[in-house]
Amino acid sequence: MPRRFDRRPPERDETRINDRIRVPEVRLIAEDGSQVGVLPRDDALAYARDRDLDLVEVAAEARPPVCRILDYSKYKYEQEQKQKAARRHQQNVTVREIKLRPKIATNDYETKKGHVVRFLKHNDKVKITIMFRGREQAHPERGEALLMRLADDVAELGTIEQRPTQDGRNMTMLLGPVKQRQVQDSEAQPSENGARPQ
Numbered sequence: 001m002p003r004r005f006d007r008r009p010p011e012r013d014e015t016r017i018n019d020r021i022r023v024p025e026v027r028l029i030a031e032d033g034s035q036v037g038v039l040p041r042d043d044a045l046a047y048a049r050d051r052d053l054d055l056v057e058v059a060a061e062a063r064p065p066v067c068r069i070l071d072y073s074k075y076k077y078e079q080e081q082k083q084k085a086a087r088r089h090q091q092n093v094t095v096r097e098i099k100l101r102p103k104i105a106t107n108d109y110e111t112k113k114g115h116v117v118r119f120l121k122h123n124d125k126v127k128i129t130i131m132f133r134g135r136e137q138a139h140p141e142r143g144e145a146l147l148m149r150l151a152d153d154v155a156e157l158g159t160i161e162q163r164p165t166q167d168g169r170n171m172t173m174l175l176g177p178v179k180q181r182q183v184q185d186s187e188a189q190p191s192e193n194g195a196r197p198q
Helices: 041-050 072-089 106-121 134-138 140-153 179-195
Strands: 025-029 035-040 054-059 066-070 095-100 125-131 158-167 170-177
Touching: 025 041, 025 054, 035 041, 041 054, 041 066, 054 072, 066 072, 095 106, 106 125, 106 140, 106 170, 125 140, 134 140, 140 158, 140 170
Parallel strands: 025 066, 095 125
Antiparallel strands: 025 035, 054 066, 125 170, 158 170
């Protein structure tokens, strides 16, 4: 089977360094962060090469452009590590949906509530939808009461992010996880279990 090659061109590094800097003069910042001043580009380049470092343009819009003296490969590596760390810290928020009917049986309600609890424990948001049929639409207050009852039942783990709103035949509410309470609850449980007589 023939291999598939990624035909997208590799991302080009647009940062101007050393000979790629083509302006007559630059405002130079030394490797320790101190200002050297405005110099002809060739003098700034010689200043960097004398120190075995790179001349890197850091503010192209300034007049004259601001350049800094640093080890570019090390700088680029550190920037990539910062970006990776930032991506790791970004949480992907998943919105799960649970659908209910206004006249739901008790055991079905408990099952659906269990799903909501599980989703909230996994730090997912939960969109709860009440689906009205026929004459049920004449009593939206029943749907709202059911949504509020569910919100109260899972209040330890979730908080209302969007109050019940009617949209045609459906009424929806959005719950989000309560992280601090979740941590406190998990810390409190072992001590409660330990306090019970065996």
